[in-house]
Amino acid sequence: MIRGVVVRNIPRASAADIDVLCKAGSATVHEAQKRLGLLAPYMRPIWEGASIAGSAITVLTAPSDNWMVHVAVEQCREGDVLVVAPTSECLDGYFGELLATSLAARGVRGLIIDAGCRDTKALKEMGFPVWSRAVSAQGTSKETLGSVNVPVVCAQQIVNPGDVIVADDDGVVVVPVATAVKVAVAAQARLDKENVTRKVLASGTLGLDYYKMREKLEAKGLRYVDSLEDI
Amino acid sequence: MIRGVVVRNIPRASAADIDVLCKAGSATVHEAQKRLGLLAPYMRPIWEGASIAGSAITVLTAPSDNWMVHVAVEQCREGDVLVVAPTSECLDGYFGELLATSLAARGVRGLIIDAGCRDTKALKEMGFPVWSRAVSAQGTSKETLGSVNVPVVCAQQIVNPGDVIVADDDGVVVVPVATAVKVAVAAQARLDKENVTRKVLASGTLGLDYYKMREKLEAKGLRYVDSLEDI
């Protein structure tokens, strides 16, 4: 991490890959990259039902200071997602309706912020999605520099500028831009497989049989008894 | 607690008692059993409005390992509720749409899990209710044995297999199978009384008078003064 820098050019994944990742959703994408990249589960949507994916514009901010969020707006393009991470833990309300208005005007798809958000009612009415650690009306100052488009840690994951962010009701996953293609392919394959599995299980076939778990369970020593007294 | 065992037969309360407890709801049932048996309030529904009661199928799992949830499906019957408790604190996403599809196919009424849950949008669309500690897309492994239908601690309460689980927007209560009849009767009596009280209070009669609290308050020394300066 570095303070006092705005990086103008960042890599971005292809729109096609981003679309596939968006449709797959956070849980499937997370599995498709070997259960890595999920932001901490305290990151929750301020309103339910949104489902987005886009390229990360990263913002490193001082605690309780949203100056760099204002700076970051200019670096955003259509299809981006803003990712905001304070240098130390803070729940204050860095972001509200006015900043969302600016971002929406540039085609930004949503905000991921490891801090607080306010004006939640207006944001829902605008259809602007936010995943945050808290809802808080607490205002912030504009005094201390951070950076835009440097690597940050947001909710326990590394986010590099341009990484693909996938966010929905289940949470937020980050996919490194270098592996976006590969993960998109794996996610699609997983979706296809799950569609088959869902039908099998809905018909009453047990996962124990379908996934062929019984033998391995027996090898580990699982015992079946008729009642607690038999143990 | 014991590891590596699946118990096939468990006691169950009568459908009639379970119905009464369901209608009474968690808050009334909890009062009816002398304010005991409420799971910790961090257990929240992943979608609001569901109200269920059923017999507990209990699952003891290793942290971040949902193998025994797959094993437990086979032990579930129509009207049961699955109760999942890890051996140490874990927020990972043990449960999602595919497991819910299996449980729904067997008539299971819902899931109580002292850990995380994912695919929340799909679960809501299916109408499958879950009370969990977290929403998390984090996948889990299938390597370590636990048990099914042994006594567990779920969110600070003992749950024995077959105990009646009552869950709604206010939380989750466990009623031991041995006292289900008695608690159902007490809950019904309480509901009847509350219906009367509600009307009295709605008419403007004060609880202070209706519950005859004034004398006891005076005996404890409560003073009424006209302003803060009079204290």
Add this chain to the structure above:
Amino acid sequence: MIRGVVVRNIPRASAADIDVLCKAGSATVHEAQKRLGLLAPYMRPIWEGASIAGSAITVLTAPSDNWMVHVAVEQCREGDVLVVAPTSECLDGYFGELLATSLAARGVRGLIIDAGCRDTKALKEMGFPVWSRAVSAQGTSKETLGSVNVPVVCAQQIVNPGDVIVADDDGVVVVPVATAVKVAVAAQARLDKENVTRKVLASGTLGLDYYKMREKLEAKGLRYVDSLEDI
């Protein structure tokens, strides 16, 4: 804080000022009083969409004891807001449908409680709004005296009886009765200004330019580079 006293007469702000503060909402009011007075962000509405303001009737209670809430009902008038604070941290369910029925019968606008609340479904159906620390069915006792209408600390803020409470989806703000007029004026001015700003930003003008931030950022040393390698 003092135990065992009920104060009957308290100051109240004018209905007009309370109306202005209600319309401005918690985030704007909080900014209008220099970012002071916001209750901790763990205070969340039990249902979304309510927006209220009113005069605080304060209740100091023992942990897990809601006796003084019953006592406080009698002191409430049309347009008041009940503010409940335990003497030590407690998540139990002090408040439910029956108490809400009494308060609604007196025209009370809502409840702010630094503890738990239950019967949330019924409260939503009644349209009675509550901001609480937790939802919990856990019942409380009626044994220990507290006070009504003394200064309390609720969720990290001092609330004096008669202070104006402003609460909505963003949280809860307290405005001292002595400064209610001044804050109402400042909040209205802020609303007017935000309406202008919103239009400017929606048109695509950057906040960096509109707020004239570029010069100050440069003075602090902010650098723009083309890529991470240039740092």
Add this chain to the structure above:
Amino acid sequence: MIRGVVVRNIPRASAADIDVLCKAGSATVHEAQKRLGLLAPYMRPIWEGASIAGSAITVLTAPSDNWMVHVAVEQCREGDVLVVAPTSECLDGYFGELLATSLAARGVRGLIIDAGCRDTKALKEMGFPVWSRAVSAQGTSKETLGSVNVPVVCAQQIVNPGDVIVADDDGVVVVPVATAVKVAVAAQARLDKENVTRKVLASGTLGLDYYKMREKLEAKGLRYVDSLEDI
């Protein structure tokens, strides 16, 4: 709370009363004022064994900004205790060895801070006691005004300038300056009584008998049985 003000003159309790309160300790003083005034238990000493009492110099600070702590030093006298409270939750390290050196030079007895503290090893070597919410090396800025010697909320209690702070290994209690005499007398009486009780209990007499609890327990319905099966 008010921002941007330093109040020079504050009331102080007598040295004699402060001494009595110090000797009684936080637990006894807290009981002597009817179980009111205890700061939240997350306030812990950075080193164990210190036991202090003194007059509160209060500091309201912005989150992650310790400028007003520097301002407050000048207002401190021999025997005072500095009490620091941020306007929103913050764990950063507002205070370290250099500020402690300044305070020690003025005869300040210790620091109570609802935030973080650093240089703990040096502070222990200096014998300067601190009760804080966290130990954190995270530095803070000097950009935003707060106030000195206005009422603050520190760890869920109101502290007015001049209130007596009593702090030891059990925690921190605040005694309003207006009631310091009365509480000191009550605390002393309690100490005397506890000395007698301790001897009685050490001799093997049961509290059940000494406090005459058996009759009240029986009246409430307590039953004694020989084994769990007898219930």
Add this chain to the structure above:
Amino acid sequence: MIRGVVVRNIPRASAADIDVLCKAGSATVHEAQKRLGLLAPYMRPIWEGASIAGSAITVLTAPSDNWMVHVAVEQCREGDVLVVAPTSECLDGYFGELLATSLAARGVRGLIIDAGCRDTKALKEMGFPVWSRAVSAQGTSKETLGSVNVPVVCAQQIVNPGDVIVADDDGVVVVPVATAVKVAVAAQARLDKENVTRKVLASGTLGLDYYKMREKLEAKGLRYVDSLEDI
């Protein structure tokens, strides 16, 4: 759980088994019973260095009410350990020097409490060990019945009266009385094995080789590369 009952007779493990478990310590005993029975890690000693084991006298209490702790003293014998669990989460100071004096007079070895403790300095001077969730001077009331010697949930584990409690700096483990012999044997075997392993590892032999892990790691697909660029 049941309210309002004191059970006089409970089973106890043999002194010899309790001694073995005490010497093995919490970590070894926990492993010896297949990683089950550890209380949540928020249970910490109020002073370090104590190491105890004994038979559990269990106490179910109301939140912020320590009446039943007074009742429980009479049921304690030489070598017992008191285990206190409130019916809902509470950090208040249920226990201090006077209760410890009574327990010490009866030969009780220590206290396990899922709540707060006070008088920590005096307790340390007396050599009376306590494992608690918090240190808090907050006093409690004596109004509401609980029970003594019924099954309780303490810090996420079931504790039955007479179960063996093993507690040291690493935490607290509960061993069911019925399996105490078996677990003591397994713990001793584990200690013996660890003594050998310690010497082997101290000599520089790698665990990878000693535990024969390399083959299994390779089978799972672990790759060794010379630098990050080779991945």
Add this chain to the structure above:
Amino acid sequence: MIRGVVVRNIPRASAADIDVLCKAGSATVHEAQKRLGLLAPYMRPIWEGASIAGSAITVLTAPSDNWMVHVAVEQCREGDVLVVAPTSECLDGYFGELLATSLAARGVRGLIIDAGCRDTKALKEMGFPVWSRAVSAQGTSKETLGSVNVPVVCAQQIVNPGDVIVADDDGVVVVPVATAVKVAVAAQARLDKENVTRKVLASGTLGLDYYKMREKLEAKGLRYVDSLEDI
């Protein structure tokens, strides 16, 4: 992050720079790199007084699985520090006396683990320092691959293999290997300056004067008044 890889060669800072950083300590180093790089303050030493610096060997592990810690031992050299980060939040006891014995045999200076640690008494006696999120006896499994010497997020900071870890009673700071020289110089300069400042402040000179704060405070509008009534 990547799963299933062990990287054998990593960069390391010079012993001289590591020594300077060790002597400066975490608070000073953190300031010297512009208040960046501090791990979250929940990372605490299991025993106080240790002060270390060394090159990071990083370990990415599955939750509740310490297999990769065993794998990492072989990659450690004299002067290294092991840094362990689970892929999702976990408090279990990954590390104890036996692993410490292996590490000590290789000259490793300490462990930084964003999870739990056990055998704390033995570790203290060995003089092996650990900074962890929790103390927990809960054992872990050896089933799931992670990686060694890949970039990880540990307690909210990015740690790359070879980065310099500085840890003491105030917490843990990470210094990227590429900037270690520069930060060591800045830290030394800061130490020299603090030595001067300490003497000035100890003599009674106010920080307000020494740091020339009065003018800036006045410009921001700070007012001095004689009493609260004058506001």
